Amino acid sequence: MSTLSPLAPCGAPTTLTEALALADDLAAAEMADSTRAVYARWLRNFAAWCGDQGLEAPYPASVATVRAFLTTEAARGLSVSSISQCVAALRWAHKRAGLPDPTTDETLRATMKGIRRTLGAAPERKAPATAERLKVMVAGVDRTTLKGKRDAALLLLGFGGAFRRSELVALQVEDLAEDDDGLRVTIRGSKTDQDRIGQTIGVIRGTGATCPVRAVRTWIDAAGLTTGPVFRAVGKGGRLVPPRPSRAARVPVGLSGVAVAAIVKHYAEWAGLDPEVFAAHSLRAGFLTSAAAKGATVFKMMDVSRHKSVDMLAVYVRDAETFKDHAGAGLL
Structure with missing residues (x-):
């Protein structure tokens, strides 16, 4: 096993195009790959559900649409933590696209509070491998x-x-x-x-x-x-x-x-x-x-x-x- 070594520095961009490309790479590193995968899955599920409801385009999503989707997922038996991941994914997608964020609406927040109170928000804990x-x-x-x-x-x-x-x-x-x-x-x-x-x-x-x-x-x-x-x-x-x-x-x-x-x-x-x-x-x-x-x-x-x-x-x-x-x- 070797001793610790620093990461090699990236070459400095010399053109505007290179700088923007590097900026895009840095923006892509804003979250872990696992988080990105979870968000992508939830956004696909939301888009598919919107299609089933006859909505032509899921974004920007209305507050009513998001509330209905979250309620549907809760009724299906999904955990509070999973539904919270969905809210986070929708918030991220709207902010990245510069669209109005429906997750800040008070009625949607009230819906989430009701879901937590109804389903319970205790996290699932895995058994310790002592x-x-x-x-x-x-x-x-x-x-x-x-x-x-x-x-x-x-x-x-x-x-x-x-x-x-x-x-x-x-x-x-x-x-x-x-x-x-x-x-x-x-x-x-x-x-x-x-x-x-x-x-x-x-x-x-x-x-x-x-x-x-x-x-x-x-x-x-x-x-x-x-x-x-x-x-x-x-x-x-x-x-x-x-x-x-x-x-x-x-x-x-x-x-x-x-x-x-x-x-x-x-x-x-x-x-x-x-x-x-x-x-x-x-x-x-x-x-x-x-x-x-x-x-x-x-x-x-x-x-x-x-x-x-x-x-x-x-x-x-x-x-x-x-x-x-x-x-x-x-x-x-």
């Missing part, structure tokens, strides 16, 4: 294959660094630096670092087969990686699939976030767990829940997780300490 569960999951990995080496590295590093799945897929070999204490990982951008200031965290060494540093080293050496995405697709015959470009991440990416979730689900099922309640976030949640259970301080946990708010992190602490020093202990 240290005990992760050890069983990793035991199911066939490390004699290249794919198995990758999967072991992904599971153990994802847990050891409390990574979000978007961070795992954007991670580059150049972002890793190994030393005697463990692995220093520079995260160039994240959900809470949209301006890509960057932050370096430490992933501590483990013991034996569950050491994330050793697993990552084994995978990188076996795959012959010297630059580019750390985690990549492995095709038939154990051949690496070339990375794909990403405007939003500004670096090439290998595995998709969906693929990371599928890997976690696969090994959760192997371990006898319900794969439906596990996903990529289970690795992050598992680290925080396990750390809290062992008595780690909130501030030390934040050093790794990079949460901006103690309140957000407190959820994991409460889960780990639900029955610790319980007020009802010994009453019955």
Whole structure:
């Protein structure tokens, strides 16, 4: 693993046409690829629904049309978070096109409040892949294959660094630096670092087969990686699939976030767990829940997780300490 290196600067445009082309590229990087894909899907669904209703053009959308669409989606059983994504997509599309934004209307906001009150807005939480569960999951990995080496590295590093799945897929070999204490990982951008200031965290060494540093080293050496995405697709015959470009991440990416979730689900099922309640976030949640259970301080946990708010992190602490020093202990 190499030491950290800065991104190469872009060549300065010399003509107005080149400058505008570069401006378009920068505008395209305003959001993550995953967010762009979600918005695009919602805008297609909205356009299709408008067509079914006999509306010739969905944009600019009237307040009444958007309210009717959101209500239809709520009646279909979609979650509040999904419907909120639709509102965000429509807001973005109208603003980018310089059109009046229907999502700011008070009657539409009232409709959304009613949907939240009716359906409930509690977020769906994935089960944590705690240290005990992760050890069983990793035991199911066939490390004699290249794919198995990758999967072991992904599971153990994802847990050891409390990574979000978007961070795992954007991670580059150049972002890793190994030393005697463990692995220093520079995260160039994240959900809470949209301006890509960057932050370096430490992933501590483990013991034996569950050491994330050793697993990552084994995978990188076996795959012959010297630059580019750390985690990549492995095709038939154990051949690496070339990375794909990403405007939003500004670096090439290998595995998709969906693929990371599928890997976690696969090994959760192997371990006898319900794969439906596990996903990529289970690795992050598992680290925080396990750390809290062992008595780690909130501030030390934040050093790794990079949460901006103690309140957000407190959820994991409460889960780990639900029955610790319980007020009802010994009453019955």
